[in-house]
Amino acid sequence: MLRADFPILSRTVYGKPLVYLDNAATTQKPRCVVEAITEQYYNTNANVHRGVHFLSQQATELHEAARECVRRFIHAERTSEIVFTRGTTESLNLLAESAGAAFLREGDEVVLSEMEHHSNIVPWQLLRERRGITIKVCPVTDEGLLNLEALERLLTPRTRLVSLCHVSNVLGTVNPIRRIAEMVHSHGALLCVDGAQSVPHRAIDVRELGCDFLAFSGHKAYGPTGIGVLYGREELLEKMPPYQGGGEMIARVTFAKTTYERLPYKFEAGTPDYVGSHALATALDYMERAGMDAIAAHERDLTRYATERLSAISGLHIYGTALDKEAVVSFNVEGVHPFDLGTLLDRLGIAIRTGHHCAQPLMARFGTEGMARASFALYNTREEINALADGIERVRKMF
């Protein structure tokens, strides 16, 4: 029973069993991940790469083994293509800054979509301020799908890069990345995929997807906070300048000139989160043992079941009805503010998220200030969805 691996799931809040349905914000951690962290601090803690001593070499081996684990998990060709960052947000900022410097000139175009998280919008706007690029936005249909015909029309000879989420953190829509990659590449542009909401839920093969870059966060995939990944094709990363300067990322420093380390270290200035990387690898191993296809099937069943149960509630409207939809159900209940709904459900022990979900342009697209969102992980059950549906019914009757 996988739930037993997650100690926090057996706690109560307000005297009620915890029903944790806020997994798109962050997942809970299995015991093996927490133990990997304490074990390393108790037994193998030393700074990596620079030490000749035993502990430093052991810590370095764990850190580099973690890189290999990530490479295998997303089926990248080489470990030089795996850059450790603080999370999706930092990965996308690194990309905008560094790919911006290497590949984008004034007047060049970057295409985003209406369903992006702020962390896949704002870094490109910062780049627009610095370099005078143009940002174009692919619309979303009423069902919550990317409008692919509109996307094709947005691609011009000035398009250099398209950056899209794989799975929307609000609508749950799974975007057809492989098809989009073909479209984008046929126009000579690059494709970045925000995998924050896909990597935790389905088997990922970056070569099969055909993307040039992929960003994701450890903490949404049962790993610790503060560690994430930017995958990039080696030939592109080679052309990109460093993002930050400092130790670790240099080959040789003189006051006249500094040369940089080889990939991926060129992008990893300063002491890396080597405890986080090892714990992330432990989490990815855990997911692989559970089976990515089994996780995906279980969460799809929960998503379908939740859609069925919630749609039966009078006055409840679900946003996003894509056929290929993953682990997220966002909704509003007529006459109940999402914040009130979330607060009252919390008193019943049910944790959901309410608000704009860091996707204000998408809220505007659907004409609302906010939504309630239930999101699922491998340890959730149909019983928890029953508790959610019953809880919503109770709250609805109070208004």
Ligand code: PLP
């Ligand atoms: N992109 C998407 C689709 C997300 O859902 C999130 C987090 O909710 C992020 C990016 C940002 O992730 P992080 O805060 O871990 O950097």
